[in-house]
Amino acid sequence: MSSKDTPAIRQSKGGVQSVERAFGLLECIANSAGSATLSHIAADVNLPLPTIHRLLNTLVNLGVVRQLPDRGYALGPGLVRLGDIAGSQLGAIARPYLRDLVAELGESANVATMDGDMVVYVDQVASERQMRMFTEVGRRAHMHATGVGKAILAGLDPEQVRHIAATAGMPTPTEHSVGTIGELEAELERIRERGYAIDEQEQELGVRCFAMAIPDAPAPLAISVSGPVSRVDQAFADRAIPLLRSAAAQISSDMRGGV
Amino acid sequence: MSSKDTPAIRQSKGGVQSVERAFGLLECIANSAGSATLSHIAADVNLPLPTIHRLLNTLVNLGVVRQLPDRGYALGPGLVRLGDIAGSQLGAIARPYLRDLVAELGESANVATMDGDMVVYVDQVASERQMRMFTEVGRRAHMHATGVGKAILAGLDPEQVRHIAATAGMPTPTEHSVGTIGELEAELERIRERGYAIDEQEQELGVRCFAMAIPDAPAPLAISVSGPVSRVDQAFADRAIPLLRSAAAQISSDMRGGV
DNA sequence: ATCGAGTTTCCGTATTATGGATAATAACTT
DNA sequence: AAGTTATTATCCATAATACGGAAACTCGAT
Numbered sequence: 408m409s410s411k412d413t414p415a416i417r418q419s420k421g422g423v424q425s426v427e428r429a430f431g432l433l434e435c436i437a438n439s440a441g442s443a444t445l446s447h448i449a450a451d452v453n454l455p456l457p458t459i460h461r462l463l464n465t466l467v468n469l470g471v472v473r474q475l476p477d478r479g480y481a482l483g484p485g486l487v488r489l490g491d492i493a494g495s496q497l498g499a500i501a502r503p504y505l506r507d508l509v510a511e512l513g514e515s516a517n518v519a520t521m522d523g524d525m526v527v528y529v530d531q532v533a534s535e536r537q538m539r540m541f542t543e544v545g546r547r548a549h550m551h552a553t554g555v556g557k558a559i560l561a562g563l564d565p566e567q568v569r570h571i572a573a574t575a576g577m578p579t580p581t582e583h584s585v586g587t588i589g590e591l592e593a594e595l596e597r598i599r600e601r602g603y604a605i606d607e608q609e610q611e612l613g614v615r616c617f618a619m620a621i622p623d624a625p626a627p628l629a630i631s632v633s634g635p636v637s638r639v640d641q642a643f644a645d646r647a648i649p650l651l652r653s654a655a656a657q658i659s660s661d662m663r664g665g666v
Numbered sequence: 667m668s669s670k671d672t673p674a675i676r677q678s679k680g681g682v683q684s685v686e687r688a689f690g691l692l693e694c695i696a697n698s699a700g701s702a703t704l705s706h707i708a709a710d711v712n713l714p715l716p717t718i719h720r721l722l723n724t725l726v727n728l729g730v731v732r733q734l735p736d737r738g739y740a741l742g743p744g745l746v747r748l749g750d751i752a753g754s755q756l757g758a759i760a761r762p763y764l765r766d767l768v769a770e771l772g773e774s775a776n777v778a779t780m781d782g783d784m785v786v787y788v789d790q791v792a793s794e795r796q797m798r799m800f801t802e803v804g805r806r807a808h809m810h811a812t813g814v815g816k817a818i819l820a821g822l823d824p825e826q827v828r829h830i831a832a833t834a835g836m837p838t839p840t841e842h843s844v845g846t847i848g849e850l851e852a853e854l855e856r857i858r859e860r861g862y863a864i865d866e867q868e869q870e871l872g873v874r875c876f877a878m879a880i881p882d883a884p885a886p887l888a889i890s891v892s893g894p895v896s897r898v899d900q901a902f903a904d905r906a907i908p909l910l911r912s913a914a915a916q917i918s919s920d921m922r923g924g925v
Numbered sequence: 926a927t928c929g930a931g932t933t934t935c936c937g938t939a940t941t942a943t944g945g946a947t948a949a950t951a952a953c954t955t
Numbered sequence: 956a957a958g959t960t961a962t963t964a965t966c967c968a969t970a971a972t973a974c975g976g977a978a979a980c981t982c983g984a985t
Contacts, residue, residue, distance in 0.1 A: 425972095429688070430744075484786065497746070716965080717944065
C-alpha cells in the first residue's frame with residue numbers, strides 16, 4: 408500500500424516543476440511513516456535517482472527534511488514550525504470567537520480543518536473545568552467520527568464524501584460511531600436539515616459535541632463545543648446552537664474581510 | 667522589523683533554486699503574521715514580481731499556501747498536515763521511552779527540538795495526575811527559559827548560544843528566569859558538569875523540570891519530566907535522573923539505528 | 926577479499942524557469 | 956461617476972537552470 412498512494416506527482420500547468428516535485432517528495436515521505444530511503448522514494452514517485460537526490464539535498468539544506476544516520480530521509484523540524492504557524496494562523500481568526508463560546512458555555516471549543524481525507528484540529532480554547540476535553544492541536548481524526556468532520560462533510564458533494572470514506576476508511580472508535588457509508592449519508596442529510604452536527608459519543612464514550620461548518624471559508628473549516636454528556640445536554644444545546652451559529656457567521660465574514 | 671528579518675533567500679550551492687525560493691516565500695509569509703500581499707512579499711525577498719507570483723501559484727495549487735479573498739497569501743492546511751507528521755515522527759521514536767518515564771515517575775514527559783532560535787515541543791506524554799503540565803505539542807518557547815532549551819544550549823558552541831540569545835531575546839517569564847547572557851553561560855556550564863538541566867520555576871511559577879539532551883540526535887533534541895514543585899523535589903530527582911539518562915541513551919541509539 | 930545494491934557526484938544538454946514588458950484588475954481621488 | 960494610480964496577473968523570447976544518463980563511490984553481505 409505504498410506504490411499506489413502517491414500517484415506520481417501532479418503537474419498542474421503553469422506550475423513550477425521542481426517545486427511540485429519537491430512537495431511530492433515530502434508527501435511521499437509523509438506517507439511512508441517514518442523514514443524513507445532514496446530508492447524507496449524513487450519507487451513511489453516516478454523520477455530518476457539523481458533528480459530525487461538533488462531535490463532532497465536542497466530540502467535537507469533548508470531544514471525541511473533531515474537525513475538519518477542510516478541515510479534514510481525523514482521530515483524535519485522546519486516543517487514543524489511552518490505547520491505550527493499555518494495552524495495558528497488558520498485558528499487565529501476564530502480564536503476570539505472560540506473564547507467567547509467558552510466563556511459563555513463553559514466547555515471547550517475547537518476549530519478544525521479538513522486536510523486530505525482527515526480532520527486536523529488547528530486550534531482549541533480549553534474550558535477551565537477540571538474534567539475537560541483534551542484535544543491536542545494538530546491532532547488528526549477521521550471525518551465521519553467527529554462532529555467537526557461530519558459538519559464539513561455535510562457541505563461536500565456526495566461523491567467526494569464517498570471518496571473520502573473509501574480512502575480513509577471508517578473505523579468505529581465507539582459503539583455509537585457511524586460505521587457504513589449508508590448511515591453516514593443519512594446522518595449528513597440530518598445535519599444539513601438541522602444546520603449543525605452532533606457527535607453523540609462517537610469519538611469517545613461520554614463525550615458529546617456540537618459542531619458547525621464555517622460557510623465560505625478559504626479552507627474547509629468547522630467549529631465545535633464539546634464536553635461530558637452530563638453537562639452537554641439538551642438544555643446546553645439550546646443555549647449553544649445560536650451562539651455557534653453567530654460565531655460561525657462572524658468568523659466567516661472576518662475571513663472574507665481579509666486580514 | 668520585516669525587511670531585514672528575511673535576508674533575501676539563502677542559496678546554497680548544489681541546491682535547486684526554485685525550491686529554495688519557494689521555501690523562502692513560505693518563511694516570509696510565516697514571519698509576516700497573518701496574510702502577506704504579493705508586493706509585501708516582494709519587498710522582503712528580493713525577487714521580481716512575476717517570479718514570486720508564479721511560485722505562489724504553484725504553492726497554492728499544492729495546498730501549501732492559500733489565497734485569501736482579498737488576494738493576500740497565507741500558509742495553508744497542507745503545511746499543518748506535514749508539520750504534524752514531521753513532529754510526530756520526531757517524537758515517535760522517543761514516545762515509548764517517555765511513556766516509561768511517565769509510568770515510573772508519574773509526571774508528564776516531553777520531547778522538544780530546536781527550530782531556529784526557539785524550542786518546539788514535538789511530543790508529550792501527559793501524566794494521569796489531576797494537576798499536570800499542559801504543554802501543547804507544537805508550542806514554541808524561548809530556549810533559555812526552559813529545561814529542554816537549556817539542555818540543548820549546553821551542547822552548542824558558546825558563540826552559537828550568544829547568537830541565539832541575541833536574535834531571540836531573553837525575556838524572563840518569572841522572577842527565577844535567567845535574564846542575562848552571563849548568567850546563562852554560567853548556568854550552561856553547571857548543566858554540562860552535572861549532565862542535566864533544571865528548570866527551577868523559570869518558565870512558570872510552581873513548576874520544576876528536569877531535562878536532558880539526546881546525544882548525537884539527527885536534530886537537536888531533548889527530553890524532560892516536569893511537574894509541580896511539591897511533587898518534583900530532590901527525592902524525585904534522585905529517581906528521575908538515572909531514568910532520564912538511560913532513556914536519552916536509548917533514544918539516541920534508536921535514532922542512530924535508523925527506522 | 927569480492928561482490929552488488931544502493932547512493933552520490935559529474936557534466937553536456939535542452940527543458941524549464943526566468944523576468945522585462947504589458948495587460949487586467951482593484952483601490953483611491955477629484 | 957470618470958480619471959488616475961497602485962497592485963496583481965499574463966505573455967513570451969531568452970538563457971540560465973534543472974535535468975538525467977553514465978560513471979564513481981560507499982557500505983553491507985557473502
